[in-house]
Each structure stands twice: as C-alpha cells, then as structure tokens.
Amino acid sequence: MKKADKNIGRFVFSFAAICLFGAFMALPVAGAPDIPQGFDSDGEKIFNRYNDTSLAALTGTDGRRNLNTFYELRQYPGSPPRIPHAVPFFYKDDNSNCLACHGRGGYDAGQDAYAPVTPHPENESCFQCHVPRRTEDLFVEIDWQSISPPRLGRSQLGGSPPAIPHSLQLRKDCLACHAGPAAVAEIRVEHASRGNCRQCHVSMATSGLKKEFQRNQEPGQ
Amino acid sequence: MKVNRRSFIKSAAATSAMATAASLFPGVSFAGWKKLEGASGMISWQKAPCRFCGTGCGVLVGVSGDRAVAVKGDPNCSVNKGLCCIKGYHSVQALYGKDRLTKAKVRKNGKMVTVPIKEALDVIAAKIKETIDKHGKDSVAMYGSGQWTIPDGYVASKLFKGCLGTNNVEANARLCMASAVTGFMTSFGIDEPMGCYEDIEHADVMVTWGNNMAEMHPVLFSRMLASRKRKKDVTIIDLATRTTRSSQASDKSILFIPNTDLAIANAICYEIIRNGWVNKSFIKNHTTFHKGKTNIGYGTEDHFSFKDKPEDISFQDYKNFLKDYTPEKVEKISGVSARDIKYLASLYGDPTKKVTSFWCMGMNQHVRGTWINNLVYNIHLLTGKISTPGNSPFSLTGQPSACGTVREVGTLTHKLPYGVVMKQKAREKAEKIWDLPAGSIDPKPTYHTVEMFRALDRGDIRFMWIQVTNPMVTMPNLNRYRNGALREDRFVVVSDVYPTPTTDIADVILPAAMWIEQEGMYGNSERRTQHFDEIVPPPGEAMSDTWQIIEVARRLGFKKQFPWSKDDYIGPLWEEYRRFHDNPKHNMASYKVLKARSGVQWPFVNGKETRWRFNPKYDPACKKGSKFDFYGKKDGKAWIWARPYEPAAESPDQEYNFWLCTGRVIEHWHTGSMTRRVPILHEAMPESYVEINPEDAMDLGVVNGEKVKIVSRRGTVTMKASINGRGVPPRGTVFVPFFDESYLINEVTLDAFCPISKQADYKKCAVRLEKV
Ligand code: SF4
Numbered sequence: 002m003k004k005a006d007k008n009i010g011r012f013v014f015s016f017a018a019i020c021l022f023g024a025f026m027a028l029p030v031a032g033a034p035d036i037p038q039g040f041d042s043d044g045e046k047i048f049n050r051y052n053d054t055s056l057a058a059l060t061g062t063d064g065r066r067n068l069n070t071f072y073e074l075r076q077y078p079g080s081p082p083r084i085p086h087a088v089p090f091f092y093k094d095d096n097s098n099c100l101a102c103h104g105r106g107g108y109d110a111g112q113d114a115y116a117p118v119t120p121h122p123e124n125e126s127c128f129q130c131h132v133p134r135r136t137e138d139l140f141v142e143i144d145w146q147s148i149s150p151p152r153l154g155r156s157q158l159g160g161s162p163p164a165i166p167h168s169l170q171l172r173k174d175c176l177a178c179h180a181g182p183a184a185v186a187e188i189r190v191e192h193a194s195r196g197n198c199r200q201c202h203v204s205m206a207t208s209g210l211k212k213e214f215q216r217n218q219e220p221g222q
Numbered sequence: 223m224k225v226n227r228r229s230f231i232k233s234a235a236a237t238s239a240m241a242t243a244a245s246l247f248p249g250v251s252f253a254g255w256k257k258l259e260g261a262s263g264m265i266s267w268q269k270a271p272c273r274f275c276g277t278g279c280g281v282l283v284g285v286s287g288d289r290a291v292a293v294k295g296d297p298n299c300s301v302n303k304g305l306c307c308i309k310g311y312h313s314v315q316a317l318y319g320k321d322r323l324t325k326a327k328v329r330k331n332g333k334m335v336t337v338p339i340k341e342a343l344d345v346i347a348a349k350i351k352e353t354i355d356k357h358g359k360d361s362v363a364m365y366g367s368g369q370w371t372i373p374d375g376y377v378a379s380k381l382f383k384g385c386l387g388t389n390n391v392e393a394n395a396r397l398c399m400a401s402a403v404t405g406f407m408t409s410f411g412i413d414e415p416m417g418c419y420e421d422i423e424h425a426d427v428m429v430t431w432g433n434n435m436a437e438m439h440p441v442l443f444s445r446m447l448a449s450r451k452r453k454k455d456v457t458i459i460d461l462a463t464r465t466t467r468s469s470q471a472s473d474k475s476i477l478f479i480p481n482t483d484l485a486i487a488n489a490i491c492y493e494i495i496r497n498g499w500v501n502k503s504f505i506k507n508h509t510t511f512h513k514g515k516t517n518i519g520y521g522t523e524d525h526f527s528f529k530d531k532p533e534d535i536s537f538q539d540y541k542n543f544l545k546d547y548t549p550e551k552v553e554k555i556s557g558v559s560a561r562d563i564k565y566l567a568s569l570y571g572d573p574t575k576k577v578t579s580f581w582c583m584g585m586n587q588h589v590r591g592t593w594i595n596n597l598v599y600n601i602h603l604l605t606g607k608i609s610t611p612g613n614s615p616f617s618l619t620g621q622p623s624a625c626g627t628v629r630e631v632g633t634l635t636h637k638l639p640y641g642v643v644m645k646q647k648a649r650e651k652a653e654k655i656w657d658l659p660a661g662s663i664d665p666k667p668t669y670h671t672v673e674m675f676r677a678l679d680r681g682d683i684r685f686m687w688i689q690v691t692n693p694m695v696t697m698p699n700l701n702r703y704r705n706g707a708l709r710e711d712r713f714v715v716v717s718d719v720y721p722t723p724t725t726d727i728a729d730v731i732l733p734a735a736m737w738i739e740q741e742g743m744y745g746n747s748e749r750r751t752q753h754f755d756e757i758v759p760p761p762g763e764a765m766s767d768t769w770q771i772i773e774v775a776r777r778l779g780f781k782k783q784f785p786w787s788k789d790d791y792i793g794p795l796w797e798e799y800r801r802f803h804d805n806p807k808h809n810m811a812s813y814k815v816l817k818a819r820s821g822v823q824w825p826f827v828n829g830k831e832t833r834w835r836f837n838p839k840y841d842p843a844c845k846k847g848s849k850f851d852f853y854g855k856k857d858g859k860a861w862i863w864a865r866p867y868e869p870a871a872e873s874p875d876q877e878y879n880f881w882l883c884t885g886r887v888i889e890h891w892h893t894g895s896m897t898r899r900v901p902i903l904h905e906a907m908p909e910s911y912v913e914i915n916p917e918d919a920m921d922l923g924v925v926n927g928e929k930v931k932i933v934s935r936r937g938t939v940t941m942k943a944s945i946n947g948r949g950v951p952p953r954g955t956v957f958v959p960f961f962d963e964s965y966l967i968n969e970v971t972l973d974a975f976c977p978i979s980k981q982a983d984y985k986k987c988a989v990r991l992e993k994v
Contacts, residue, residue, distance in 0.1 A: 140894075142320040
C-alpha cells in the first residue's frame with residue numbers, strides 16, 4: 002500500500018505539473034527575457050511547447066519505447082499490455098481518465114513522454130483488460146513459454162510491402178501504433194500519410210497451420 | 223542507445239527488411255517470456271469457453287506443439303464477440319504454475335505419500351465401500367462445483383444418486399445460485415433466465431441490483447457501456463451497498479442498507495401500482511398472486527428445516543400488503559430517499575422504456591435470497607417487461623458451469639438431471655436411462671451444502687469427495703467446518719490442480735486435468751452450452767474429474783453404467799445425458815452441433831436456439847395463440863409474490879458495529895488458486911485488504927495500508943486497510959475480497975442461509991474493527 006501511496010502521490014504531482022505548465026502557458030509572456038518577440042499569440046504557444054519538450058521526445062527517438070519495452074509489458078504476442086505507470090485505485094471517472102492521454106496521444110510532462118494511442122478507444126472499461134503492477138513478487142514460479150514475437154519486415158520479395166504479422170482483432174487502427182511520436186521506434190512507418198494501409202499490407206496471421214489448397218474432386222461432391 | 227530517426231529509417235529501407243529488435247538493442251533479452259520454437263502465425267487456434275466466470279466468453283486458445291501459448295477472444299462467440307477480460311486473456315498461464323499437482327498422494331501413517339494414481343483410486347473405492355458397510359449409504363458424499371464440466375457432474379450424479387443410492391451430492395453452486403433457482407421455481411416453475419445477453423443491446427434502462435458487473439461480469443458490463451455510447455439515451459443505474467467501479471461508470475449510484483433491497487423492490491411495486499403503470503392485460507392473463515410463510519428463520523442451527531406454504535391471494539390483497547412499503551416508509555428502512563425510489567419506479571414503469579435488471583451474488587447470497595428474486599420478478603411482471611428483447615429480469619451466474627452442470631444436470635441433493643428425487647416419474651426416468659433396477663434412487667433428499675459440512679462435523683457423513691472447489695477457504699463460519707473435516711475417522715478426497723487449504727486437509731489428493739486439458743462442456747448464464755476439446759495434454763498423471771469418477775465407479779462394480787472407453791467417452795456420455803432433456807422446453811443440441819459451434823443455447827428445437835423463453839414469437843414450447851406462456855406453471859401463469867422485508871440474520875449492534883460484506887475483484891477467480899499463479903494478475907492484486915469508509919477510518923485512527931483486526935462472534939482476521947481504494951463502502955460497512963488464503967475472511971462470516979434455497983449469506987454479518 003505504501004508503494005501505491007507513493008504512486009498516487011506521483012500521479013498527483015505530475016497532474017499538478019501539467020496544471021502548472023498549462024497555467025504558465027496561459028500567462029502573457031511578453032516582456033520576459035529569452036523569449037523571441039514578434040510571434041503572433043499562437044506562435045508563442047507553439048514555441049514554448051516546443052522549447053519545453055526534449056529533443057528525444059520530439060523525435061520519438063529516445064529509445065525508451067522500443068520493441069523490447071513493448072513486449073516486456075506483454076505475456077505473449079498480442080496479450081493486453083500491463084499499465085507501466087502508476088494509476089490511482091479509485092477514479093471518479095476512470096474511463097475518460099485513461100483516454101485523456103491514450104485516446105489521441107500527446108506529450109505528458111509527468112512521464113516526459115508521448116502517450117501511446119489505443120487502437121480501440123471504443124472500449125471504455127480499460128481496467129477490464131489492463132492492470133498496473135503493484136508487486137514484483139510472484140505467488141509461485143510459473144513455467145510459462147510462448148512463441149517468439151513476429152519478425153519484422155518479412156517481405157515476400159525484396160522491397161515488397163511486408164504482410165501484417167499480427168491479428169487485427171482490437172488492432173484494426175494501424176496508425177494508432179505505427180505512426181506518431183509515441184509509436185514503437187522499430188515499427189513506426191514513414192509513409193503514414195498514405196492512409197489506406199491495407200491496400201499494400203495484407204494480414205498473414207491466419208488461424209492454424211498452413212494447409213495445401215485442394216480443389217474439389219468432382220463438382221457436387 | 224540513441225537512434226537517429228532519419229538514419230534509422232534510411233538504414234531500414236536500405237536493407238529492405240528491418241532488422242529484428244534484438245539486434246537493434248544488443249544485450250537486451252527480448253520480451254519477458256521463455257520462447258518456444260516456431261514463428262508467430264504458425265500456431266493453431268482452438269475454441270473453448272473461458273475457464274472463469276459465468277459470463278462464458280468464447281476464447282481462442284493459441285497452441286504450439288503441446289502447449290497453450292496465447293489467447294484471443296473468439297469473434298464467433300456471440301457472448302463476447304472477440305473481447306475478453308484480463309483473466310480470460312491470461313487464463314492459459316494458469317495451467318503452468320510450477321506447483322501443479324501431477325501425482326496422486328495418499329495419507330499413510332499421517333503423512334502424504336506419492337503413489338501411482340491407480341493405487342489412489344483403489345484406496346478411494348475401498349474406502350467408499352468400507353464406509354457404506356459400516357455407516358450406511360448416506361455416510362458417503364460428493365461435493366462438486368459450478369466449475370465441474372457437465373460430464374463431471376453427470377457421472378457424479380449417476381454414481382452417487384443412481385448406483386450408490388445416496389442423495390449426498392452437492393456442489394458449491396449451492397452457495398452461489400441456489401436462490402436464483404428457487405426464485406425461478408417459485409415465480410415461474412422452471413429454472414434459468416428467460417432472456418439472453420442480447421437484452422443488453424435492446425434495453426433502454428439497465429439496473430444492477432447489488433452486482434458489481436464492472437469487475438464480476440466485465441465483458442457484459444463493457445457491452446452495456448458500448449450500448450450506452452452507441453445509443454446515447456441508455457441509462458445505467460447501480461443499486462448497491464457500496465461504491466464500486468460499476469457505480470462510478472453508471473449514470474446513477476444508489477446505496478442502500480444491507481438486506482433492505484426487499485423493501486425497495488416492494489416500494490417500486492407500490493409506486494408502479496399507485497401511478498397506474500401496471501400492465502393490466504398482462505397481469506390479468508399471465509399472472510396469479512400468492513403469499514407464503516413469514517418470519518422464516520436463518521438456518522444457523524443444525525438440522526434446521528423449513529417448508530414454505532404458498533397461499534393464493536387477490537390483487538387487492540397484494541395491494542393491501544404493499545401499503546407498508548410507501549417510498550416514505552421505505553426511505554426510513556433502506557436509507558434510500560423516497561425521491562430515488564420514485565425515480566427507479568418511474569424507469570420501470572415508463573411504458574416506452576425497455577428495462578433489464580441484472581443481479582448475481584448480492585441477491586442470491588442473501589438470507590431472503592428467494593424472496594428478493596421473487597420481488598424483482600414482481601416488478602417485471604407488474605409492468606409486463608419480461609420475455610421480450612430488452613425487457614428482462616436477468617439472474618447472472620458466477621461460475622462457468624453453475625447453470626450447465628449444477629442446475630441442468632442437477633447436482634444438488636434434491637435434484638436429478640430431469641426433475642427432483644421426490645417425484646416417482648423423475649426417478650423412474652433416471653433409473654431407465656441409467657439402466658438401474660427400479661427403486662435404486664432414494665426419494666428423500668439428504669443434506670444441502672452447509673448441512674452436509676455440519677453432518678461431516680457431527681459424524682453423520684464419514685467420507686467426502688471434493689472436486690474442483692476449495693471449501694476450506696470458502697465455507698462460511700469456516701473454523702467449524704475445518705475442525706469438522708479434521709476429526710478422527712473422517713476421510714476426505716480432494717481432486718484439484720494446485721495445493722490449496724482444502725488439499726491440506728485431504729487423505730487422498732488426486733491430480734486433476736484442468737479446463738482445456740480434457741474434453742468437456744460448460745453451460746453459462748444465458749442457457750448456452752459450450753463444448754471444448756482436449757487442446758493440450760494434462761501434466762503427469764493428472765486425469766479429468768469425469769474419468770476419476772468413472773474409474774472409481776468401475777472399481778465399485780458399476781461397469782455396466784460406465785461402459786465408455788477412455789479415448790471416446792464425452793460424446794456418448796453427452797448423448798445419454800441429452801435424453802433427460804428430450805422435450806421442447808429443454809432440448810439440448812447434439813454433440814456434433816456443440817462441437818462445431820462456439821456455444822449453443824437451449825431449448826434447441828428443430829435446429830434453432832431459443833433466445834427468449836415464454837414468448838411464442840421466439841419459443842416453440844409455448845402454447846400457440848397465447849401472447850405469453852409461462853409453461854413452468856400448470857396454468858401457464860407466473861406468480862407474483864407478497865414477500866415482506868425482514869432483517870438480516872445478524873445486524874450491527876453496540877458490540878459488533880459494522881456490516882461485513884465479502885466478494886471478488888476482477889483479477890482473481892474465487893479463491894485465487896488458479897489466478898494467483900498468473901503473474902500479471904497476482905502482480906496487480908497481490909493480497910486481500912479491508913475496505914473502510916474514510917470517515918470510519920479517521921475515527922479509528924487508521925490510515926491506508928495500516929493493519930486492522932476484524933472481529934466477529936466466530937473469528938478474527940488481521941489485514942491491511944484500504945481507504946479510498948478500488949471500492950468505497952458507506953459508513954458502517956466494510957468489504958473484504960475472499961481470494962486470499964492468507965486472510966481467511968470466512969472464519970469471520972456467518973453460516974446463515976435462505977431457508978428456502980439454503981444458500982448462505984456471505985454479504986452480511988456483524989463485525990467490529992480494532993486498530994493493531
Ligand atoms: S468476463 Fe468472465 S468469461 Fe469473459 S473473459 Fe473474463 S473471466 Fe472469462
């Protein structure tokens with residue numbers, strides 16, 4: 002419980018930090034030293050935001066969110082990830098709280114990171130599938146094994162668009178995970194603006210082992 | 223490690239395929255689990271119902287070699303349409319705890335010794351024989367579970383009720399849904415819900431009666447939220463005794479004093495009548511009015527017995543009865559404002575709104591469980607909001623096969639797969655199908671669960687076989703029943719998958735196949751039967767509970783009744799069982815159909831599932847030309863009951879001044895013997911706690927995480943306080959999750975039960991708190 006307390010404390014602190022940050026941005030900053038003059042009001046805001054965001058966070062290249070950390074939160078490829086940061090036990094309005102950051106993404110000063118975007122914001126009961134970790138101890142050891150995560154970029158031909166190596170269930174929104182500053186570095190795509198992902202990338206996560214296709218022997222049989 | 227994004231992408235493009243992350247981040251072991259050989263996508267997916275709650279989600283288990291390696295929601299299953307909850311997603315990990323029981327053990331000179339399973343089965347058979355010879359047939363008992371597969375329960379009933387001739391068969395579902403059954407039987411004369419989960423998408427208003435669905439039936443709750451989001455004008459009301467996640471997500475949370483739901487339901491009916499919201503033609507054509515005995519006791523004493531005496535009354539009598547339940551009077555009893563009661567009544571009464579009520583343990587684990595079930599049916603019957611899409615009084619179950627195995631197979635002392643033991647016709651039917659001489663089945667029921675454990679304590683029962691359940695954590699007033707089980711000359715066999723406090727008291731432990739390590743069926747809350755294959759092999763000598771029973775039956779000389787081969791017994795067994803339900807009110811799908819589909823609802827008539835019962839539009843068992851036909855009752859009419867408010871068995875007083883309520887959390891299934899072995903679930907919810915209202919905590923001088931001693935007349939537990947935690951009880955109430963065997967809260971609870979259903983009330987007893 003002590004730990005949870007501290008975590009809640011951290012949460013409150015970071016919330017406060019966000020508030021302060023917001024308040025700071027709302028203040029007229031004219032006259033402050035170091036601030037270049039001559040922006041229109043929006044420009045100033047944008048500049049301040051930019052100035053306060055670390056370069057690594059801006060480019061999403063700090064390496065903190067990579068495939069390894071991605072899978073470390075999972076028990077097998079495709080399992081719902083654990084919540085890697087503190088969340089309070091009790092929310093007044095728990096659903097919108099998660100979605101405030103994970104609905105559309107964006108920079109969170111408390112975490113000093115961009116929030117990953119959920120591919121299924123239509124599901125509101127986040128804690129139905131995602132839980133935080135409150136202890137590192139196990140109840141008993143477990144002999145758990147699973148398959149390797151899919152290899153990346155498995156094109157059938159050199160240069161051909163790789164197939165989608167995972168099931169699309171709950172993960173139909175490609176851009177949620179494959180574009181934007183919070184995307185895992187290794188799976189972020191450069192050409193997100195093309196939009197229609199499945200024009201070139203098809204799903205290969207078929208059920209079952211590959212079977213030889215067999216034609217019907219005789220019509221009607 | 224810094225990777226410049228531009229150059230990273232460039233280099234990736236240059237090599238045409240991105241390198242794997244392992245080489246990108248050298249020295250970091252990739253992902254948290256041990257890897258099996260084989261590429262992703264090369265696993266096969268096989269359907270099964272989820273192992274855990276009564277929602278009965280369909281899952282697809284990813285299999286690689288002979289191991290289960292992944293889970294996803296089964297998109298073909300209409301229950302969950304591809305979505306699970308955290309337990310379902312990680313369910314397969316529960317197969318692989320390091321301390322799985324894989325070998326049989328027998329107590330020899332006071333010590334548990336590992337033996338070949340054959341020897342253990344010999345010991346069991348010999349012990350059953352010896353005990354019957356010495357103490358009579360009613361000295362041996364089987365205690366099963368709503369997590370038994372249907373075949374498990376069926377062979378247990380066949381062996382004990384049929385072959386051995388004792389009605390000593392009970393299941394933990396007695397403690398989980400017996401009041402739901404007696405509620406259905408007294409109101410409709412036939413068990414199980416008339417509606418189905420599709421009611422969620424049709425309803426305009428959903429009321430949860432003491433049912434924290436966000437944690438206990440999470441997938442159904444997310445269906446409710448999704449429907450509200452889509453349709454916009456959907457209202458969810460949470461009626462409960464503490465503030466939970468469900469209260470937070472609902473549109474309105476109403477808190478009431480424990481046990482006063484009886485008064486609230488009556489007040490709603492009072493208001494419906496007063497405002498003229500009664501569906502007159504419905505009650506005239508489809509209902510009759512009745513009353514039963516009052517002041518019916520609480521069953522806390524041994525040999526308690528009760529028989530209700532129903533009497534017919536008129537609508538006018540019923541109206542007079544309700545005069546004690548004006549919203550203003552009930553406000554004083556229940557703590558719910560008259561305004562809120564009127565608001566609830568207006569929702570139920572509004573003829574333009576479709577209303578579904580959900581409930582589970584809050585109404586069933588209740589010293590007047592049968593009554594409160596009756597009373598909520600009353601609301602739906604008075605307004606005619608029943609058996610049509612979206613209008614549903616919906617009794618949910620907690621366990622994956624409480625309906626399938628316990629209610630349908632009838633693994634309760636008074637029941638048979640068809641009918642009750644008291645009825646000659648039912649006995650004859652069973653004797654015929656089971657190929658037994660006439661008179662094999664005893665016409666007298668013996669012990670219900672609580673009384674069965676009392677009988678073990680007293681010595682009336684000397685041998686008990688416990689399968690798929692953990693009563694040494696879950697029996698109320700646990701101290702007495704543990705001491706009873708440990709007495710001299712008691713023999714306890716436990717079949718389970720992990721060591722538990724129940725295997726600790728066993729004389730024989732049988733390693734059981736778990737879930738998808740065997741073929742079987744479950745039956746969920748909405749009359750859906752769900753078949754699963756043996757998907758992975760059981761470890762070591764572990765054996766399905768069904769086959770354990772068959773092995774013992776054969777050793778006892780009942781080869782004729784249990785003729786099946788080990789390679790193919792579920793199919794023939796199912797087809798035999800199905801003969802019991804061979805009528806349009808209960809017809810079950812064939813083995814072949816079950817195998818092919820992700821669950822099939824009964825009555826399954828002419829190849830079609832029945833979504834809404836008692837409504838001729840959907841239910842072929844109804845009389846033609848009627849608008850509704852409640853065919854469980856002889857005259858086709860449902861019963862409206864005048865049932866009063868009566869207080870709980872034990873209410874807070876000067877000395878014990880708090881209510882204690884117990885329950886579950888989303889992460890853990892029942893006593894946690896499976897889910898606590900799943901890393902993510904244990905890490906999220908490592909231990910139990912006591913939820914205290916912040917102001918009560920202040921008075922006690924206790925802060926979050928400090929230890930508190932909970933004391934009742936029966937026992938004490940010391941555990942950490944949770945203040946403003948996941949749930950917040952109102953002043954004067956505390957709540958404790960029961961999953962943690964290190965904090966046996968059931969040593970504190972009371973073994974009072976509903977005199978009609980004999981289901982214990984785990985939600986109400988009196989305790990005091992001490993700071994330690
Ligand atoms: S809601 Fe129940 S049945 Fe569905 S996945 Fe969760 S525990 Fe399993």
